[in-house]
Amino acid sequence: MSEASIVQVARDKENVAVGDEIVRHKLSSRLIHWGVALFFMIALLTGMPIWSPVFGWMADLFGGLSVCRWLHAWSGIAFAAMTLVMVGAWIKEMHFDESDKKFNVVEYMKFKGGEDPDVGKYNAGQKFFFWMAPVAMLVVLLSGIPLWWPTKFGWGLRQLCLVVHDIGFVFWFVAIVGHIYLGTAAEPGTFRSMTRGTVTRAWAKLHHPRWFREVTGDRK
Numbered sequence: 001m002s003e004a005s006i007v008q009v010a011r012d013k014e015n016v017a018v019g020d021e022i023v024r025h026k027l028s029s030r031l032i033h034w035g036v037a038l039f040f041m042i043a044l045l046t047g048m049p050i051w052s053p054v055f056g057w058m059a060d061l062f063g064g065l066s067v068c069r070w071l072h073a074w075s076g077i078a079f080a081a082m083t084l085v086m087v088g089a090w091i092k093e094m095h096f097d098e099s100d101k102k103f104n105v106v107e108y109m110k111f112k113g114g115e116d117p118d119v120g121k122y123n124a125g126q127k128f129f130f131w132m133a134p135v136a137m138l139v140v141l142l143s144g145i146p147l148w149w150p151t152k153f154g155w156g157l158r159q160l161c162l163v164v165h166d167i168g169f170v171f172w173f174v175a176i177v178g179h180i181y182l183g184t185a186a187e188p189g190t191f192r193s194m195t196r197g198t199v200t201r202a203w204a205k206l207h208h209p210r211w212f213r214e215v216t217g218d219r220k
Contacts, residue, residue, distance in 0.1 A: 010197035015121070017216045021198040024121075030194055032086050039079035040176065046072035047169065073148050076141060083137045090130065093121055099210070100124035121211040129179065136175070140168035 006018050014026040025033070046068040049059035059065040102116050103124030122130070143164040146153035153161075183190045189203040204212040212218065 006196075006198060014197070015211075015215050017201070018198070020201055022201060022204050022212070022215055023197055024193040024199050024204075025197045027197065029089060030197055032082065032089055033194055036079065036082045036086050039075050039082055040172070042075035043072055043079050044169075044173070044176075046075060051166070051169065073144065076144055080137050080141045083134055087130075087134050094127045094130045096124065096127055100127065117209045119208050119210055120214070121208055123208070129175070132175070136168060136171055140165055140172065143168060 006021055006023075009016065009018050010023045010025075011027045014023045014029065016023050045058060046062055048055040049057070049065060049068055050072060056065070059068050062068050062071055097120070099116065099118035099120065100123070102118070105125060143161040146158050146161045147165060150158055183194070187207060189199055190207075193199045201212070201216065204215070205218075
């Protein structure tokens with residue numbers, strides 16, 4: 001099948017084999033993912049010069065610190081909204097099952113070989129990250145409200161929210177760095193699933209064996 005045909009199929013369908021490739025994420029799923037990523041990065045880059053003068057130079061990228069203050073707040077709201085859209089789109093595929101009990105994060109992080117034969121489209125680590133995303137999003141969103149309207153809230157609450165917001169920021173920073181690493185250098189071939197929507201059969205068989213069998217019907 002031609003490259004154009006594969007791209008065409010990946011616009012509307014997923015979990016289907018097309019030649020030597022398997023469609024993992026259809027176009028709408030990829031757009032949601034990149035929407036979350038875009039607003040997160042805007043919120044991150046505008047928040048860092050607010051967080052510390054060390055990153056003050058970053059404010060110039062957006063037209064100054066005053067611009068960063070309102071852009072950070074609104075991009076945070078957009079990030080929260082897109083996160084909820086993402087949850088709605090993927091929630092059916094993110095339920096934990098019996099195979100997830102065998103997931104060993106230490107062994108997984110060694111990247112020595114394939115996953116357990118019972119691993120489906122998403123492993124337990126990916127599912128855990130998915131469920132942590134809306135929780136962490138609510139932490140930074142709710143703690144950011146008193147910081148956005150400081151005159152509406154007491155000093156004690158603002159100080160508490162400042163600490164909580166910083167903790168949320170650190171969590172997200174570490175989580176995203178890990179997410180990018182796992183999706184690129186750690187598992188080559190993964191990134192293309194969020195660009196063109198497909199992965200190779202070999203990749204699927206190695207990293208998500210049960211999903212590979214379900215999609216292709218190959219029981220070997």
